[in-house]
Amino acid sequence: MEDINFLISKWEQILQKLENNNGKVHPIEIGKKATLQEIEAKEKELGYQLPPSYKYILNNLGKSISFYYSFSEDTIIPSEFKEIYSGEINWNTDFLQNLNRLADELMEDGEDYGSTLRGKLEFSHAGNGDVYAFDMSVESDEKPVIYWEHEEDKVTYVADSFIDYLFKITELGCIGSEKWQLEYFLSDTGLDTTGPAAGKWKYWFESFSETTLDDVKNSMEQLITFVVYRKKLDKETIDFLQKFNRNELFDFLLEELHKKEAFNDQKIICEIIGRVLGIYAETWVRSLWEAKQDNIDTRLRSYLTSMCINKDRGLSLVINFLEQESNKKITGYEALSHLGEFHSRDVISWMENHVKFPVTEGWYQLFVRSNFSWDDLERWTSLEEKHEVTVIHALEMYADEKVANNKKPHVISDLPTKSEFIDFLVKLRAKQVLKKRTMAVENLIQNINIFY
Known part of the structure; x- marks a missing residue:
């Protein structure tokens, strides 16, 4: 039992370290211990003898375990390990699955996929849907732990046995279960906890603190x-x-x-x-x-x-570039990405000749970010349908942001009295043919106080 107590102690230390540095932590949850009778029943159900070290853990620790952490956004992880952002360990006897059956089902579906699943016994899975399994085709009591990538139908060797996997992943700080978090430490013989990469990572992990x-x-x-x-x-x-x-x-x-x-x-x-x-x-x-x-x-x-x-000179440079590069076929997202930070009504004037359907692809967002005025609203709703629709979506976005109060929308200049604004919206609603636009304007009317 010393090995189990050691693992639990290390896991608790790892989670405590993350918690001390404002990481997100889900504590250890351990299920009931498996009886020998339960293990035998599971083996009969699966058609496989479970590996000894796995049975030892089930019998002396628990049929299931789970814990998880993620680093605080203020923890600066070394750039050479940029794909590592979390850690976890989980298993559950309910996950146990003879993957021969899945391989047979895939073959029946006529897919040239899943042949690598044969002879494998799933015991856990990663958050992205990939599988941790025992390679039952190996002729030894202990069975290697492998990782199966569901998108690539590819198998990667992880550890010589279940207990070997637990000790090695724990030594690496129980880093996240997805392969892209593990691959810094993977070799042909599985997880390498003694190589240069592992040495750098363990040194950093031991000493890191939130910045x-x-x-x-x-x-x-x-x-x-x-x-x-x-x-x-x-x-x-x-x-x-x-x-x-x-x-x-x-x-x-x-x-x-x-x-x-x-x-x-x-x-x-x-x-x-x-x-x-x-x-x-x-x-x-x-x-x-x-x-x-x-x-x-x-x-x-x-x-x-x-x-x-200077805003005027700068805006001229960007607009000339857009028109030359796009041959005047400028998309809304393109316009937004180049003009959104000018916050200038001059952009709205320029947009008038370039906006096109669908206005939801950048155009109405640009209208909002260009500090529109009441005059702009009146003018655009007197033009074409595309201009009207831009105004409707822009007013919706403006209202949502003002309610959320996270982007602090600008104050609409020359805004009329509340009753005049309602009259404006009533007329705009009457011009709409599509029900969703009518409902959008009606919602603005009902929530007119947001604008004042």
Whole structure:
């Protein structure tokens, strides 16, 4: 029983460590111990003798166990292990399944799929639907633990036995059950807990702690790493970033921008440049328009332009680019991704000649983000159907955001009295043919107070 007590103690330590660092933790839940009679009945049902170490655990620990954790978003996991975000162990005798039967069913369906399931006995599964199983075709009492990928119909060797699997996965911090979390430590002989990757991971896991803004606020490099990792830039963080030397900050951000390959990493760095440095970066941003730039996404160039260049000049640059690149066949999502950060009514004027059905694909969102006024509402509802529908969806979105109070919608300029707004909506409702649009406008009428 010492081995079982050791495992439970390690699991409790792992979960406590995560909890101490604001991770999400689901405590250990252990089912009743299996009797020898229950184990024999299960073996008869399955047509297999269960592996000795598995039976030992069922008999001395429990027929089922489950626990789970996920790291706090403020825990900066090393980039070489970026796919690891959680950990768990689970099994349940109710999961036990002779996979020969599933393979037969798949063959009967005429699928060239599932042949690797033969001779396997499922005992658990990963969150993505992949399977943990014993390879019962191996001629030994203990049976290896394998992982079956349901999309690839592929088998990966994980451990020599069930008890071997438990000790190795525990040594690695009980990292998540999906293969992409395990593969850093997988070799031809299964989980490798002694190699260089495992050594780095275990060292980090043993010493990690949640990173807070206070921990990194005095180091430019650490603070930027913190922001890029979390993909979140709030006012408090901006205030700390603005305390650093602007030349040094700008140079470091450009260096990081050129290192990053993922769009979301580049995006948050551009957001730092735009919101922290602003006009200071104008010369560089202008240079992005003067020569062919292959190392920055055009959407990011448009964002930087909205933040770092005079609004009128910047908007002109982006609109000219959109019209030239798209040959005037501009999609709503494309327009939103390039013009959404200008928050300018001039964008609404430009949209008038470009909006098209379906307006739900970016156009009405752009209308809202361009700080529409009462005049815009009146004008657009006097134009074509596509303009009317844009207004209806835009008012719905505006109302939803105001209720949620999470994006703090702008105040609609020149908004008339409540009764005049209702009259406007009543007339708009009367013009609608489709029931869903009529109902949408009626809902706005019923909730008119949201706008005041």
